[in-house]
Amino acid sequence: MEPRLRVGYAQQWRRFRVLVVVDDFTRECLALVVDTSIGGHRVARELDALISWRGKPLMIVSDNGTELTSHAILRWQEVNGVEWHYVAPGKPMQNAFVESLNGRFRDECLNECLFRSLPAARLVIEAWRVDYNANRPHTSLGGLTPAEFTLRTTRKSNRTCFRLTVCPISTRLLISGSTVRARVRPPSKPRD
Numbered sequence: 001m002e003p004r005l006r007v008g009y010a011q012q013w014r015r016f017r018v019l020v021v022v023d024d025f026t027r028e029c030l031a032l033v034v035d036t037s038i039g040g041h042r043v044a045r046e047l048d049a050l051i052s053w054r055g056k057p058l059m060i061v062s063d064n065g066t067e068l069t070s071h072a073i074l075r076w077q078e079v080n081g082v083e084w085h086y087v088a089p090g091k092p093m094q095n096a097f098v099e100s101l102n103g104r105f106r107d108e109c110l111n112e113c114l115f116r117s118l119p120a121a122r123l124v125i126e127a128w129r130v131d132y133n134a135n136r137p138h139t140s141l142g143g144l145t146p147a148e149f150t151l152r153t154t155r156k157s158n159r160t161c162f163r164l165t166v167c168p169i170s171t172r173l174l175i176s177g178s179t180v181r182a183r184v185r186p187p188s189k190p191r192d
Contacts, residue, residue, distance in 0.1 A: 018125065020098060020101065024097060027140065028149075028150055032129045039067050040067050048076075056080065059084070060083070061084075062087070063095060068086075101132075
């Protein structure tokens with residue numbers, strides 16, 4: 001009779017958050033910011049970076065998360081003169097598109113990958129974002145991808161006004177590789 005092996009895994013899980021920023025008009029996922037903690041100051045910095053790239057939005061829509069209702073965000077909103085709309089608590093349908101994107105992102109990326117480090121998670125998540133924008137046509141955009149639709153509308157209107165939806169989601173990160181310990185146990189004695 002073969003000896004039995006007992007295998008154990010020592011894994012340490014750590015949560016990380018993803019700040020999702022979507023242009024409601026073009027359906028383009030503008031940013032998936034990955035970090036272990038994302039506070040109001042970080043959200044403000046990311047929004048400043050997006051504004052320098054895309055211009056100031058007409059409005060930002062978000063849920064009522066603490067990072068999005070912080071003093072840093074209220075100050076940022078006032079300084080930048082951007083209208084901010086909070087969806088009603090418990091009413092995710094008011095933020096339906098970004099909730100749909102979050103579900104797709106979770107199913108296709110977060111649930112399919114095991115991230116061994118924060119930089120690895122950032123690479124995989126950014127690759128998913130690029131694929132989503134460049135290779136996925138939307139019926140609401142007339143069968144165009146968000147990237148194609150953005151190019152066409154920017155050329156026609158030369159506008160940079162858009163509506164952002166900001167929504168943080170949380171997931172887990174495996175921060176240390178699994179270690180396998182095998183312990184050989186003697187075969188059990190046959191019963192009489």
